[in-house]
Amino acid sequence: MIKSDVIVIGGGIAGMVAALVSARNGKRVTMLTYGEGTLPLNSGVIDILAYDQQHHYVENPMKAMESLPEEHPYHRIGREAVEEGISFFREVMGANGLPYAGSFDRHLFVPTAVGTLKPTSFAPRSLAGSRVFQGRRKIVVVSVRGLKDFYGSIMLENLKKELGESRSYEVAVVDPNLGGGRDITTQDVARWLESDEGRRNFVAQLRSRGGSDAVFIVPQVLGLKDGELSEELEERLGVPLVETTCLPPSVNGMRVQRILIDALRKAGVNIVENTRVIGAKVKGSKAISVTAEGCARKKEYTAERFILATGGFYSGGITMRDFDKPKEVVFNLPVSFVKGEAGWANDKLFSDQPQGFAKSGIRTDAAMRPLGADGKVVLENVRVCGRMLAGYDFCFEHSGNGVAISSAYKAARE
Secondary structure, eight states: OEEEEEEEEOOSHHHHHHHHHHHHTTOOEEEEOOSSOSGGGSOOOBOSOOBOTTOOBOSOHHHHGGGSOTTSHHHHHOHHHHHHHHHHHHHHHHHTTOOEEEOSSSOEEEEOTTSOEEEESEEETTTOTHHHHTTOOEEEEEEETTBTTOOHHHHHHHHHHHHOTTSEEEEEEEOOOOGGGSOBOHHHHHHHHTSHHHHHHHHHHHGGGOOTTEEEEEOSOSOSSOSHHHHHHHHHHTSOEEEOOOSSSOHHHHHHHHHHHHHHHHTTOEEEOSOEEEEEEEETTEEEEEEEEETTEEEEEEEEEEEEOOOHHHHTSEEOSSTTOOEETTTOOOOBOOOSHHHHSOSSTTOSSOOTGGGOBBOBOTTOOBBOTTSOBSOTTEEEOGGGBSSOOHHHHTOHHHHHHHHHHHHHHO
16 A cells, blocks of 8 residues: 555646645655646647637636636636646746746737647747737748648648738748658657757758748747757747647647656656556545556555546546446546537537537536535545536637646645
8 A cells, every 4th residue: 555645646737737736835746647648639838718608709818717607617716826826837847948928818829730820828938929920021931841730831821811911921841851751740850950960950941041020930849858949949040930839749748748747756756657546445525545557456545635637538537438427437526517418519519609528527616626416525635627627618718728737736735
């Protein structure tokens, strides 16, 4: 039997933030993870709230929170924890070479790989397009020969619609001479750019395409570790570089994951990988232990507090073998969900209403403790965070990492 002060179940961004906050508060922390987590699928930008419940764009994310339905987790988390939690995350990133730009009360815009502009609250400096687009008259889309899922000409045409026809636009193709004819990935190009030869070659191929009035829009390839490579290349080219978001795997998500894992290890968190939590022992209103299975062996982990960050339907934290009978897989907590097929999903994927299934999850009180159907706390020493929470559709409203980080911070502090 392995004993800790806090056990965090889940290794996504919510689980890692909860574990790090707990450890920095002086707790002995064990984090149980299964798989790689979702950060390699995650852009790593922090959406707080970009669209309201009618899918209307909101100018001020924090102010717009006030009009969200009462069931939304932001009402339990509270504005103070949102600001403190995201500030904590930004401090960790900034201290490790990945500073985030942005604001709580207005959006900045990051370019996507198809040339649209995505509103978000905070983004790494290399993705924050808003910092350089204003006043720049020449837009150069940098395409990499052989890079899959990135099409410079399509991006260029959409950027014209977003930024206006008054600027000049062109595509510059960089050839890293990788792959021997096969498709290459953003990771391949990022590793190439981390080499001295790769950087020299990149700069040599682009130097003549710049100018004092230019900005280069590049795929998400500016290194796997932090934001220093972006700054170095900007200095050598004399031109601002802006990365796009990208299809998975996300290089920026990997940067964030690497920084958080290093921070967890430095803080003394015991990270147990490739272990699936399959159940728990409960006595009265408290959880006593959880049982985890890995490498064909079962182990029991006990703690004073448990933080559940298993990702809901998206990561298997909630399953549903029989319709209208969802199950939370660790503590068997009551799952709040929309009943009946009619409300489960909208006919149109891109609807003007949230998806019913996406709002399924665990209802909590203001201390992030799970509630039953009667509104009473089910387990006093369990906290719930991230996509396990009921009452919001992170994709519809663009609130994913905002809810994840701030709920994890509050779960660890309460």
